[in-house]
Amino acid sequence: MPRNRSVRVAALGSSVQRSASQPYPSQKSSALKRRIVVGVLVVLALALITVSFRASGLTALQDTGATVLRPFQVASDRVARPFQDAYDWFAGLVHAKSENAALRKQVDALRNQAFRNQQAVQENTMLRAELRYVDGPRFPQDYDYVATSVIAPPQSRFDQTMVIDAGSNFGIRRDYPVVTPDGLVGRVTRVGKTVSQVMLLSDESSAVSASDQNHPGATGIVKHGQGGADTLILDRVDKSQTVAVGDPVITQGSPGNGLLPSIYPRGIAIGSVTSVGQNDTDLYKQIQVQPFVDFSSLRSVLVLVPKKPSTAP
Amino acid sequence: MAVDALKAGVVLFLCAVVQSSVLNGVDLLGGTPDIVLVALVAVALLRGSIFGAVLGFWAGLVLDTATLQTLGVTALLLTIAGFWIGRYGETTARDRTHAPFTSVLVVTFLLTIGGLLLDYVLGEAAPAGPAFASLPMTVVLNLILTLPVYAVARRLVPPREPADRAREVQLLG
Numbered sequence: 001m002p003r004n005r006s007v008r009v010a011a012l013g014s015s016v017q018r019s020a021s022q023p024y025p026s027q028k029s030s031a032l033k034r035r036i037v038v039g040v041l042v043v044l045a046l047a048l049i050t051v052s053f054r055a056s057g058l059t060a061l062q063d064t065g066a067t068v069l070r071p072f073q074v075a076s077d078r079v080a081r082p083f084q085d086a087y088d089w090f091a092g093l094v095h096a097k098s099e100n101a102a103l104r105k106q107v108d109a110l111r112n113q114a115f116r117n118q119q120a121v122q123e124n125t126m127l128r129a130e131l132r133y134v135d136g137p138r139f140p141q142d143y144d145y146v147a148t149s150v151i152a153p154p155q156s157r158f159d160q161t162m163v164i165d166a167g168s169n170f171g172i173r174r175d176y177p178v179v180t181p182d183g184l185v186g187r188v189t190r191v192g193k194t195v196s197q198v199m200l201l202s203d204e205s206s207a208v209s210a211s212d213q214n215h216p217g218a219t220g221i222v223k224h225g226q227g228g229a230d231t232l233i234l235d236r237v238d239k240s241q242t243v244a245v246g247d248p249v250i251t252q253g254s255p256g257n258g259l260l261p262s263i264y265p266r267g268i269a270i271g272s273v274t275s276v277g278q279n280d281t282d283l284y285k286q287i288q289v290q291p292f293v294d295f296s297s298l299r300s301v302l303v304l305v306p307k308k309p310s311t312a313p
Numbered sequence: 314m315a316v317d318a319l320k321a322g323v324v325l326f327l328c329a330v331v332q333s334s335v336l337n338g339v340d341l342l343g344g345t346p347d348i349v350l351v352a353l354v355a356v357a358l359l360r361g362s363i364f365g366a367v368l369g370f371w372a373g374l375v376l377d378t379a380t381l382q383t384l385g386v387t388a389l390l391l392t393i394a395g396f397w398i399g400r401y402g403e404t405t406a407r408d409r410t411h412a413p414f415t416s417v418l419v420v421t422f423l424l425t426i427g428g429l430l431l432d433y434v435l436g437e438a439a440p441a442g443p444a445f446a447s448l449p450m451t452v453v454l455n456l457i458l459t460l461p462v463y464a465v466a467r468r469l470v471p472p473r474e475p476a477d478r479a480r481e482v483q484l485l486g
Contacts, residue, residue, distance in 0.1 A: 048385025
């Protein structure tokens with residue numbers, strides 16, 4: 001069967017040849033019309049763009065157009081507003097959970113940051129106080145100091161020792177006094193290479209020769225009291241001496257530089273007298289001392305290092 | 314014909330107003346629906362290239378005026394889009410169910426690129442990154458709009474057989 005048969009051939013079996021394919025006049029005019037319309041519109045749009053860029057004449061026209069459109073836009077906005085609000089509300093609900101989790105994370109991070117800041121402020125205050133103390137007149141002249149932090153506080157009421165973050169590497173030796181700007185803390189009892197153990201004044205085996213600052217004749221030994229870890233007693237003060245409540249108690253040091261000098265330099269504050277008593281049967285006065293140092297909240301201390309170390313082992 | 318053109322013109326005017334006042338501010342998962350484009354695609358598919366080009370120009374002009382953008386930019390883009398979709402409707406897309414969706418998909422993509430290019434040529438800000446980042450969601454939203462908008466457009470401006478289209482086989486001789 002020939003490939004180029006016409007419709008007529010197919011339908012009627014006639015051999016009349018179809019004329020060459022020509023577009024219908026209407027088709028031609030439609031295509032032309034189409035091209036003219038789109039061409040005009042494109043040229044018009046380009047002209048508008050050009051005029052918009054080159055002259056401000058269209059600005060006023062555009063403003064007028066925008067003014068005319070404004071009421072329609074306002075009306076449209078008002079109609080759409082409830083739907084928008086409803087959408088925002090639902091979207092808010094959807095996002096609330098993830099937002100909540102993110103905010104919680106943020107709160108935790110900020111809380112940690114605030115905690116660190118608070119710690120830094122406290123540390124700063126403490127270090128400033130230490131600096132004032134070591135530069136001040138109360139600091140013993142024959143001593144240098146090693147400022148260090150407490151890495152293990154007292155473990156229990158019965159174990160009044162703590163560990164500090166400095167040892168022989170800083171020149172610390174056994175029996176070196178340990179102080180804070182508030183007063184005496186205790187003495188070094190064990191020395192490691194990088195850490196040391198400090199026995200606090202509140203330990204039962206601690207004893208420090210001390211005197212009443214206002215009445216220097218009233219001397220005795222400060223040691224652990226019966227009323228708890230935060231209470232000391234000033235023992236062995238002769239009943240003939242005068243001691244008043246509120247008097248500061250300080251270390252006595254080594255008056256006269258005897259053969260067995262005190263390990264504590266003179267004049268370090270220990271505490272203040274809170275009660276004074278005596279009776280006929282006891283040999284000495286009964287004096288209670290409230291220490292200036294709060295042993296439960298120690299975070300950093302100063303170890304006093306003699307400028308002329310003792311040659312004794 | 315004139316009544317249909319008027320109806321389509323009013324519809325596109327309203328779409329442009331809604332687009333400029335409401336939809337341009339909508340951000341759904343990063344995308345912004347474009348009801349003007351969808352309506353234009355629907356009308357152009359139904360009524361051909363001249364209809365599409367004229368209504369595209371009209372809608373673009375209204376949008377440019379309402380948003381105080383450079384007059385003629387959106388008009389130019391929508392004119393070309395309307396004409397192209399109209400031609401597609403007049404030729405291969407006729408009676409194809411997927412035609413509106415395909416058209417919206419392609420035109421949304423091309424219009425974004427065209428808009429960026431035109432802005433770049435005109436020396437205005439043309440941030441391609443954000444535009445392409447929002448494009449997938451914008452396409453999805455436009456595709457969602459296509460079905461209802463096309464149905465409404467079909468009711469308002471029903472498709473009309475063009476005069477130059479042969480309705481039956483003409484026997485020669």
